[in-house]
Amino acid sequence: MDLQTLTYLTIGLSFALYIGIAIVSRASSTGDFYVAGKHVHPIANGMATAADWMSAASFISMAGLIGFLGYEGGMYLMGWTGGYVLLAMLLAPYLRKFGKFTVPEFIGDRYYSQLARVVAVICLIFISFTYVAGQMRGVGIVFSRFMEVPIETGLYMGMGVVFIYAVLGGMKGVTYTQVAQYCVLIFAYTVPAVFIAINVTGNPLPQIALGSELLDGSGYLLDKLDHTLVDLGFGAYTTPFNDKSMIDVCAITLALMVGTAGLPHVIVRFFTVPKVRDARISAGWALLFITLLYTTAPAVGALSRLNLIATVNGAEGTGTAYAIMPEWFKTWEDSGLLAWFDHNDDGKVQYAAGKVFAGDGKPEFADDQRGSHRERLTTNPGQGDIVGNAPFANELYVDRDIMVLANPEIAGLPNWIIALIAAGGIAAALSTAAGLLLVISSSISHDLLKSTFARNISEKQELMAGRLAAGVAIAIAGYLGLHPPAFVAQVVAFAFGLAASSLFPVILMGVFNKRMNKWGAISGMLTGLTFTLAYIIYFKGVFIEPFAANIPENWILGISPEGAGVIGMALNFIVATIVARNTAPPPAHIQQLVDDIRVPR
Amino acid sequence: MNKQQTAYWRANIRLISGCLLVWFIVSFGCGILLVDFFNQFQLGGYKLGFWFAQQGSIFTFLVLIFFYALRMNALDRRYGVSED
Numbered sequence: 291m292d293l294q295t296l297t298y299l300t301i302g303l304s305f306a307l308y309i310g311i312a313i314v315s316r317a318s319s320t321g322d323f324y325v326a327g328k329h330v331h332p333i334a335n336g337m338a339t340a341a342d343w344m345s346a347a348s349f350i351s352m353a354g355l356i357g358f359l360g361y362e363g364g365m366y367l368m369g370w371t372g373g374y375v376l377l378a379m380l381l382a383p384y385l386r387k388f389g390k391f392t393v394p395e396f397i398g399d400r401y402y403s404q405l406a407r408v409v410a411v412i413c414l415i416f417i418s419f420t421y422v423a424g425q426m427r428g429v430g431i432v433f434s435r436f437m438e439v440p441i442e443t444g445l446y447m448g449m450g451v452v453f454i455y456a457v458l459g460g461m462k463g464v465t466y467t468q469v470a471q472y473c474v475l476i477f478a479y480t481v482p483a484v485f486i487a488i489n490v491t492g493n494p495l496p497q498i499a500l501g502s503e504l505l506d507g508s509g510y511l512l513d514k515l516d517h518t519l520v521d522l523g524f525g526a527y528t529t530p531f532n533d534k535s536m537i538d539v540c541a542i543t544l545a546l547m548v549g550t551a552g553l554p555h556v557i558v559r560f561f562t563v564p565k566v567r568d569a570r571i572s573a574g575w576a577l578l579f580i581t582l583l584y585t586t587a588p589a590v591g592a593l594s595r596l597n598l599i600a601t602v603n604g605a606e607g608t609g610t611a612y613a614i615m616p617e618w619f620k621t622w623e624d625s626g627l628l629a630w631f632d633h634n635d636d637g638k639v640q641y642a643a644g645k646v647f648a649g650d651g652k653p654e655f656a657d658d659q660r661g662s663h664r665e666r667l668t669t670n671p672g673q674g675d676i677v678g679n680a681p682f683a684n685e686l687y688v689d690r691d692i693m694v695l696a697n698p699e700i701a702g703l704p705n706w707i708i709a710l711i712a713a714g715g716i717a718a719a720l721s722t723a724a725g726l727l728l729v730i731s732s733s734i735s736h737d738l739l740k741s742t743f744a745r746n747i748s749e750k751q752e753l754m755a756g757r758l759a760a761g762v763a764i765a766i767a768g769y770l771g772l773h774p775p776a777f778v779a780q781v782v783a784f785a786f787g788l789a790a791s792s793l794f795p796v797i798l799m800g801v802f803n804k805r806m807n808k809w810g811a812i813s814g815m816l817t818g819l820t821f822t823l824a825y826i827i828y829f830k831g832v833f834i835e836p837f838a839a840n841i842p843e844n845w846i847l848g849i850s851p852e853g854a855g856v857i858g859m860a861l862n863f864i865v866a867t868i869v870a871r872n873t874a875p876p877p878a879h880i881q882q883l884v885d886d887i888r889v890p891r
Numbered sequence: 892m893n894k895q896q897t898a899y900w901r902a903n904i905r906l907i908s909g910c911l912l913v914w915f916i917v918s919f920g921c922g923i924l925l926v927d928f929f930n931q932f933q934l935g936g937y938k939l940g941f942w943f944a945q946q947g948s949i950f951t952f953l954v955l956i957f958f959y960a961l962r963m964n965a966l967d968r969r970y971g972v973s974e975d
Contacts, residue, residue: 356945361926364944368918371949375914378956379907383963497946501935510936528941530926539923565974567964574956581949588945885892888900889972 296709297436304474304713305451308720311470312455312463320753323460324391324732325561330465332568336575338465339559341472341721343370343550343576344583345421346428349475349718354693357591360519360527364588365539369546369786371577371584376551378573381794382560384801386569387887391561392729393554393793394737400800402880403808404742409815411733413792414554416819419766421553421785422726426771428719431691435625436712442772448720449768456724456764457757461732464724465562471717476582478714482698482707483586486593489701496589515596521607522599523643523680527592534850535842541853549786549855552794554733555725566890594697601700602641602686609638609682612663618699623666627689629653630665633674634682637663642680646687648672653687723767731759784826784851791818791858799866804884806866809873814866822858826851899970906962910955918948 291299317323330338348370356363388396394414398407426445433444455463480496487499491511500511508514516526525532531539550556559576560569604610612630619639622628630639631646631653645651648670656667674683695715698707735756740747747755792815799806799814829840829851838844840851849857875881892900921929922944929940937946967973 361941361944364922364941364948367945368922368948371952372914372918375910375952375955379910379959498935500946501937501942503936512936512938512941528930528938530923530930530940530944536923540919543918543923567960567967567974570960570963571957574953574960577953577956581953585946585949885896888892888903889896890967890974891972 291705293705293708294436294438296705297712300706300709300713301437301716304470304717305447307470308451308467309454311466312459315459315462315466317458317460317462317753320391320736320749320756322462323753323756324736325558326460326462326465328389328562328564330562330564332563332572333575334465334469335559335563335568335572337472337579338468338562339556339572339576340579340583341468341475341717342559342725343553343556343722344472344475344580344718345722346425346431346715346719348583348587349479350428350431350694350715351691352694353587353590353594353697354690355591356588357595357693358690360525360532361530362532362534362539363591365534365543366546367584367588369543370550371580372543372547373550374573374577374580376547377556377560378570378577380798380801381551381557382569382573383566383890384887385557385797386560386563387566387890389561392732392736393557393797394733395741397793397796397800397811398737398741400880400883401796401806401808401811402877403812406796406808406812406815407737408742409812410793410796411737413788413815413819414733415730417553417785417789417793418555418726418730419770420788421555422723422730422763422767423770425719425723425726426767429716429723430771432695432712432715432719435621435695436709445768445771448716448723449764449771452720452724452727453761453764456727456731457760460756460760461558461562461728464728467724468721471721472579474717475714475721476579478710478717479583479590479694480586482701482703482711483590483593485703485707486597486697486701487589490593490596496586496593500589500592511592511596515592518596518599521680522603522641523676523678527595535848537848538842538845538850538853541847541849541856545790545853545855545859546786548790548794548859549788552789552792552797553785554789554793555722555729557797558729558732559725590694590697594693594700597697597700598688598693599641602639607681609636609640609685611638612665613637615639616699618696622692622696626653626655627692629655629668629687631668631671631674631685631687632661632663632665633671633685639686640682640684641686642682642684643677644675644680644684645672646674646684651687727760727763727767730763731756734759734763784822787822787826787852787855787858788819790855791822791862795859795862795866799863801884801887803870804881805870805875807870807873807876810866810868810870813869814862817865818858818862821861822854825854825857895970896972899966899972902966902970903963906959906966910959914952914955917943917951922948 394410397410429448430441491499491502493499659667926940930938932939
């Protein structure tokens with residue numbers, strides 16, 4: 291069977307599975323819709339959390355990111371897993387004991403304030419929508435590359451499937467589809483990784499292969515990668531702090547950890563298990579399922595970087611003629627995620643350190659015009675300077691997002707594996723999108739309508755409102771996917787900073803600091819959110835021109851906007867504590883509530 | 892809170908502090924702040940500091956959560972606040 295038929299078949303089957311599950315697990319009450327009736331087994335919840343958490347970015351982009359960053363890739367690995375330790379010990383069990391439906395609901399009750407609740411809803415919606423836009427972009431990339439349909443068609447299909455199971459099944463439907471999606475995505479991720487690990491090192495476990503010797507007898511894989519990269523003018527792969535300072539790596543890692551623990555769609559998953567102790571152990575299961583992918587990713591990243599260099603520069607290391615480049619090179623070039631400019635006019639593609647194209651380094655294509663070698667013409671070539679003691683200037687632009695998707699093709703693996711990768715990427719994107727859409731819709735129907743603006747609606751009406759809100763949220767997410775604002779990719783990373791600086795501190799203080807009151811919480815949340823948002827806009831300029839160059843000299847304490855959540859979080863804690871000290875302590879029944887959530891029974 | 896519950900909460904805080912200390916040491920300590928020191932040592936083909944940053948810290952996190960969950964089950968029982 292050819293690749294396209296296989297891909298259609300695999301994706302079609304996976305969609306049928308998701309919809310089938312949705313029909314079986316329809317939600318019939320608000321309890322089902324918001325928290326799956328609190329009947330989810332801790333292991334099932336662990337899988338669902340893993341799928342909920344691992345987004346298109348984890349599946350598609352992360353390995354490529356690590357492959358290009360080397361050591362510094364570790365900040366994503368540690369940051370996106372370390373948060374589960376915080377979640378298991380500092381948040382999940384107590385929120386489960388509290389036992390209601392949404393994160394803003396906890397904040398509103400604990401801080402005896404509708405205002406606090408509405409502020410929390412605003413933070414939640416802001417965090418979740420920036421995040422969901424990134425998922426839709428992921429769906430678009432996979433569809434346009436593998437199914438050869440226009441991005442729009444692919445997006446509508448994805449939206450349709452999410453619509454069916456999120457609107458029909460609510461949290462209950464989403465939970466069990468996420469379990470299925472986890473199985474699809476982990477299988478799709480690890481199978482090619484194992485194949486490639488065997489090909490290159492003879493060891494099937496990617497976690498061990500990365501620290502093994504190469505089969506061709508050229509020594510340890512990582513040493514080989516270090517040498518190869520240095521020869522091409524890059525920093526060595528395993529050497530720390532090539533591109534980022536130590537303090538910045540610390541700040542980004544911490545912001546990602548705390549941000550992970552503060553993401554509403556992740557927290558709410560722990561509302562669905564039957565008991566407090568299930569919430570604790572479930573965080574462990576979730577991290578176990580995540581670890582399977584997260585410890586494989588560094589191997590995929592390193593191997594794909596090595597494969598890419600070997601394929602492009604060839605055995606002699608002098609480059610490969612464009613005319614004999616393999617098929618995958620040209621398909622990715624057609625999709626615009628890869629480009630070649632022949633700086634030295636030798637007809638060969640060469641890969642080394644340095645920017646191929648001027649400006650931000652991305653190619654601008656001259657529509658569909660072709661050059662003398664049939665390559666896609668570009669209009670913004672750079673100077674073609676040679677970096678360090680590299681033998682030639684860099685001529686190849688590779689979007690990091692294609693590394694995982696292109697890896698099986700680069701390594702020459704069979705078609706069914708490539709089809710599997712496509713289904714896995716879509717599963718990762720859809721599961722996260724559904725989780726996000728659900729927290730958005732429940733915060734609207736439950737926190738804004740039922741508890742604030744339309745208190746006297748019946749449960750049936752509330753359920754209907756939840757479904758409507760989910761439908762509207764999907765439409766908005768789809769719009770963002772169709773017309774991705776240029777800053778989407780950057781903004782997704784900032785969702786963590788916003789979660790770290792707004793929601794995480796107030797929930798933490800709600801459990802661990804009895805003296806914290808509503809004025810402290812509200813001023814803390816607003817300070818954290820405003821500071822982090824301002825810091826990001828100041829240097830990155832979302833919607834407007836940045837106020838200052840995004841360079842280390844301008845940053846506070848050398849912390850980049852990606853790590854700004856840490857400063858925002860510190861400010862949140864400080865402001866909240868000072869304000870709470872100078873205002874009335876929380877009433878007795880609230881102190882009673884805190885005592886109550888601290889013990890399981 | 893009665894006496895029993897206060898003691899339970901203290902024990903919980905102690906356990907969390909210990910776990911988070913390990914959490915900090917493996918990630919920020921071995922993986923970032925002292926990475927150059929640990930990179931002098933090899934673990935197979937891995938430099939040790941690099942291994943902590945990209946593999947070791949994650950495995951430790953995993954062990955930590957399961958350890959915490961099991962210890963807490965024991966504490967729940969000892970202080971009479973278990974759910975069953």
